[in-house]
Amino acid sequence: MSTTHKPVVRRCVSCTHLKDRTQMLRLVRLASGGLGLDEGFGRSAYVCRSRRCLQDARRRKRIQKSLRIPNHPAIDATLATELDKIERHNQKPGQDSPVG
Numbered sequence: 001m002s003t004t005h006k007p008v009v010r011r012c013v014s015c016t017h018l019k020d021r022t023q024m025l026r027l028v029r030l031a032s033g034g035l036g037l038d039e040g041f042g043r044s045a046y047v048c049r050s051r052r053c054l055q056d057a058r059r060r061k062r063i064q065k066s067l068r069i070p071n072h073p074a075i076d077a078t079l080a081t082e083l084d085k086i087e088r089h090n091q092k093p094g095q096d097s098p099v100g
């Protein structure tokens with residue numbers, strides 16, 4: 001009995017590395033014109049759940065380009081929310097490293 005479950009990999013829009021999709025954030029351009037997060041059918045863009053990739057995707061509007069929706073406020077808001085989660089999770093007291 002061998003259950004070979006092949007991981008489904010997707011390419012990150014920021015670092016272009018292939019990763020298991022369960023480790024990534026998926027944004028979906030819904031047929032309704034809305035934005036889906038980790039669910040829904042439509043054109044999808046994947047980004048690593050890492051600060052670096054989320055920041056890069058946000059700055060360079062990589063999700064917008066990938067989904068071909070240049071002006072969608074929900075994308076920036078979603079990336080900001082995910083970044084905020086990571087920031088809180090990784091918060092190290094006494095270690096303040098400004099970036100940029």
Ligand SMILES: [Zn+2]
Nearest residue numbers: 012015048053
């Ligand atoms: Zn990445």
